[in-house]
Amino acid sequence: MDSTSDIAIGQVVKSRAGRDKGRIFLVLGVVDDQYVLVVDGDLRKLDNPKLKKVKHLIIYNTVLPEFKLKLDSKIKINNAYVRKLLEPFNKSF
Template identity: 85%
Template sequence: MDSTSDITIGQVVKSRAGRDKGRIFLVLSIVDDQHVLIVDGDLRKLDKPKKKKIKHLTVYNTVLPELKYKLDNNIKINNAYIRKLLEPFNKNF
């Protein structure tokens, strides 16, 4: 089964396993069909994204198109921007 088809850059995910269990992240990039790089701008910053198995993530239906656009067009983003994008999700979950 190819699990990358249901995950995309800029997608909101929640960790289901590990030390970061229960935290909300954004998918920064897709490594292969089983791993993605995730960031939250706080614990996992843009310069040190966490490589995480997709099966250890709860994938939400929310994709942040502005993040994907900025990454695709090499527009500089910072950790504060990531935290700002995730703010509403951290309140809801």
């Protein structure tokens, strides 16, 4: 599970290590095959994403295409939008 092909922008991930252990994040960007940038709109805002090692993440099969679409289209997204997208996941995981 080390290759970046497993992880996409807009993918729902959960931290399994560090101070943010157990938190649900959205992948904002893929840095390389070991690191990704994650946000949750709360602790990790869009203007200050967290650089996280892929091996410290539990990767869910859920990708939120609307998040990637908005990023690609340069549509302004805010932290409240990220929190709203992650809300169902914070309840179910």
